[in-house]
Amino acid sequence: MKITVASGKGGTGKTTIATNLALSLEGSHLIDCDVEGPNSHLFFKGPMKKLKDVSIPAPEFDLEKCTYCGKCSDFCQYNAISVIGEKLLFFKELCHGCGGCRIICPVDAITETDHHIGIIENNNDRSLFHGRLDIGEPFGVPIIRELKGLADDEEITIFDSPPGTACPAVESMRDADFCILVTEPTPFGLHDLKLSVNVIREIGIPFGVVVNRDGIGDDRVERFCVEEEIPLLAKIPNDLEIAQAYSRGIPMVEALPRYRELFRAMYDRIRGMI
Amino acid sequence: MKIAVTSKGKELTSETDPRFGRCRFFLIVDPETGEFQAVENDSSMAMGGAGPQASQTISRLGVEVLITGNVGPNAFQALKASGIKVFIGATGTVEEMIEKYGRGELEEINDPSVASHSGMRQ
Numbered sequence: 001m002k003i004t005v006a007s008g009k010g011g012t013g014k015t016t017i018a019t020n021l022a023l024s025l026e027g028s029h030l031i032d033c034d035v036e037g038p039n040s041h042l043f044f045k046g047p048m049k050k051l052k053d054v055s056i057p058a059p060e061f062d063l064e065k066c067t068y069c070g071k072c073s074d075f076c077q078y079n080a081i082s083v084i085g086e087k088l089l090f091f092k093e094l095c096h097g098c099g100g101c102r103i104i105c106p107v108d109a110i111t112e113t114d115h116h117i118g119i120i121e122n123n124n125d126r127s128l129f130h131g132r133l134d135i136g137e138p139f140g141v142p143i144i145r146e147l148k149g150l151a152d153d154e155e156i157t158i159f160d161s162p163p164g165t166a167c168p169a170v171e172s173m174r175d176a177d178f179c180i181l182v183t184e185p186t187p188f189g190l191h192d193l194k195l196s197v198n199v200i201r202e203i204g205i206p207f208g209v210v211v212n213r214d215g216i217g218d219d220r221v222e223r224f225c226v227e228e229e230i231p232l233l234a235k236i237p238n239d240l241e242i243a244q245a246y247s248r249g250i251p252m253v254e255a256l257p258r259y260r261e262l263f264r265a266m267y268d269r270i271r272g273m274i
Numbered sequence: 275m276k277i278a279v280t281s282k283g284k285e286l287t288s289e290t291d292p293r294f295g296r297c298r299f300f301l302i303v304d305p306e307t308g309e310f311q312a313v314e315n316d317s318s319m320a321m322g323g324a325g326p327q328a329s330q331t332i333s334r335l336g337v338e339v340l341i342t343g344n345v346g347p348n349a350f351q352a353l354k355a356s357g358i359k360v361f362i363g364a365t366g367t368v369e370e371m372i373e374k375y376g377r378g379e380l381e382e383i384n385d386p387s388v389a390s391h392s393g394m395r396q
Contacts, residue, residue: 078323079327
């Protein structure tokens with residue numbers, strides 16, 4: 001069972017929901033897919049240790065063999081290769097590492113080397129995994145793919161998605177059995193929730209909404225969910241005690257055990273919807 | 275000789291486009307004969323690498339001089355490899371720029387004039 005916790009807007013409480021859901025479900029794993037700024041580990045015990053390196057293939061060009069036909073350049077969807085006359089330019093930061101140029105080259109002038117883009121770490125009891133993108137690297141998606149490969153179909157895995165609706169968030173949602181969209185009951189929260197709903201409907205997996213910090217803002221998010229027939233899975237109140245525990249790195253289900261039931265009930269409801 | 279001017283429209287009277295990689299059109303002008311053609315810039319909506327892509331486009335058209343607003347580092351590298359001379363500071367219409375070029379009033383650059391992705395902010 002794979003559940004992704006996502007949101008259009010940043011700072012709505014994805015990590016809060018993902019960590020507390022994982023901690024409420026015995027034997028579950030949490031995979032933090034926000035490789036540009038993982039922070040779920042702040043709420044888990046023990047240090048994170050390196051599990052593996054992540055690399056993507058980077059092309060190398062043998063200019064002795066190259067005929068400057070330009071096929072690699074025409075093929076590259078990211079414009080990382082320019083062939084101008086008898087000159088070939090490679091823009092490393094534009095390369096996504098798809099390996100297509102090597103396949104397309106008619107004279108085998110392109111070989112591949114490993115280009116390090118980040119690492120994967122886990123804690124002692126392997127209840128938490130996360131990735132870290134190297135500073136200066138623009139694409140985290142290959143690390144997210146590696147992270148997804150660590151999930152065991154027989155176990156419960158919660159994915160904490162990066163915010164937004166761009167490639168890293170889509171990669172974190174794709175292949176999940178269910179997606180929880182976290183929002184806050186504000187105009188900004190609603191606006192970005194609508195973007196996420198459009199994306200998740202395109203991906204085509206079942207989903208529901210969690211309203212975090214319920215009590216602030218207005219009821220437009222709830223009205224939107226009713227109109228769109230989107231299940232409202234839970235409402236987390238705007239509770240000062242939750243914020244106080246959070247600021248000390250203590251998950252709400254540990255500081256305030258009454259919330260454990262809320263997360264377990266949410267999981268049971270999700271299971272019934274798949 | 276062929277001069278490429280980045281343009282928002284297809285005519286000599288069209289307004290110049292200050293962006294290079296993400297301009298709408300290239301107006302390819304021969305200042306000696308006054309002949310011109312408008313070429314749509316396929317890279318205007320590219321996800322990335324619009325500058326190098328646009329450089330390839332005008333290089334294949336046999337352009338020797340480019341007149342535009344600004345040029346970023348990747349585009350400049352590709353233009354340099356093509357041997358295309360780059361003049362910046364384009365404002366007003368395409369024909370005004372051709373005249374200015376003729377009078378030697380445009381600035382030729384030997385380095386990029388703006389940072390990467392500047393054309394995406396306009």
